[in-house]
Amino acid sequence: MDKICGGTFFVLLSNARKPMQLNSESYKGNSNNMAEFDLIRALSGVVNPEYTVEKNDTTINNIGNFKKCINWGASSFAFQDKDSKRNFRKRFESGDIDLTIQMNDLVEKLLDEEKDTVLVRAIIETIIQDEGIPSNQEFYIGKTVTKDELATLMAVSLPEFLLGIWYFVYIVIEDNKIGADTYNRWCPPRGRDKRTYTGTIGEDSNLKIVATRLKSVDKVEVSAPEIKTLDIPAPIKADAAKLKKENPFYENDELLLQEFKNDYNDLIQKCMDENHEWGWLDGTIPKKISYLHENKWKLKLIEFQDFALQTNVMNILNSLKKLSEAMDSNNPTFISPNNIRRDLIRQYVMLQSSDSVGMLPYGAFIDDWNGDF
Secondary structure, eight states: OOOOOOHHHHHHHHHHHHSSOOOOOOOOTTTTTTHHHHHHHHHHHHHHHOOOOOOSSHHHHHHHHHTSSSOSOGGGGGGGGGHHHHHHHHHHHTTOOOHHHHHHHHHHHOOOOGGHHHHHHHHHHHHHHOOOOOOOEEESSSEEEEEEHHHOOOOEHHHHHHHHHIIIIIIIOOGGGGGGHHHHHHSBBBBOOOOOOOTTTTTTTOOOOOOOOOOOOOOOOOOOOOOOOOOHHHHHHHHHHHHHSOOOOOTTTHHHHHHHHHHHHHHHHHHSSTTHHHHHHHHHHHHHHHHHHIIIHHHHGGGGOHHHHHHHHHHHHHHHHHHHHHHOTTTTSSHHHHHHHHHHHHHHHHSSTTTTTGOOOOGGGGGTTOOOO
């Protein structure tokens, strides 16, 4: 029976790449297979964006070893770097939205959209066949599902699905050697000829699931300065504590509110930081604002039971959208961001407990705040 691991996951991912000028693909990873190098570099970048993957003979050889399920590609990629692995696990388990954005970039740039659904079905069928995975094994693919439940899904977000499966094979399975027999069946030896994928898993499937894509925003690489976090003055803390006491949230809203703050704490601090312009120049701030709104909170907003809380969250989302428009250099209408930033931080403070308010920057509360934005 087939096995899912890092190597077999990569084989299926590689088979779903966009068409190249050269039709013949080497599963040994020779110099003709540039797209496969791009794919492994992007996957390594999801683990650690700062890890350099160089294109040389050693790296090309290690792509082949990784695919053949011999090892994790030695030091050519971030996979075996202990710090990179530990940080990736921490980021995934804390719900770091940047991971999904990074995987979404991989999907948009490298994968053929016409192959999305076959790719998802192939991965699920491989997992179902893998007898080493218990039926109650959980996967987080935007939501938590068990192995048995994977077969009943009707739709899945491709970037979130791939990120969740990658976490499973990289962190949970760990052993890349278990897929060697599967690789040999999918990419059988052909003497001295190149080994190519001949598998058909996922193509004639009984699964009903279809894959969907998220909206993509182009990203420009710019080194951003360190973000400085400042304390909010005591009167503001007191006002926030008073608001919190006078407007307690429904118990069922607490988890949803925490999820919202997990998604937006860092983002709003960046919007308020004195060096915030860098986040707009490199595209990270508008990209995250757009992604979170369009693919999550625009719909999730209605789940709040407390009307006042729901309204405040909606105001925050609207303020972020207005701030994006104000900072857009292509916007023909000039909109001063100062008042928007003041409104944004006041709205956000209302969601914080008195203990956590001091973590937010206070510049937006200064009425005569200087600066041209």
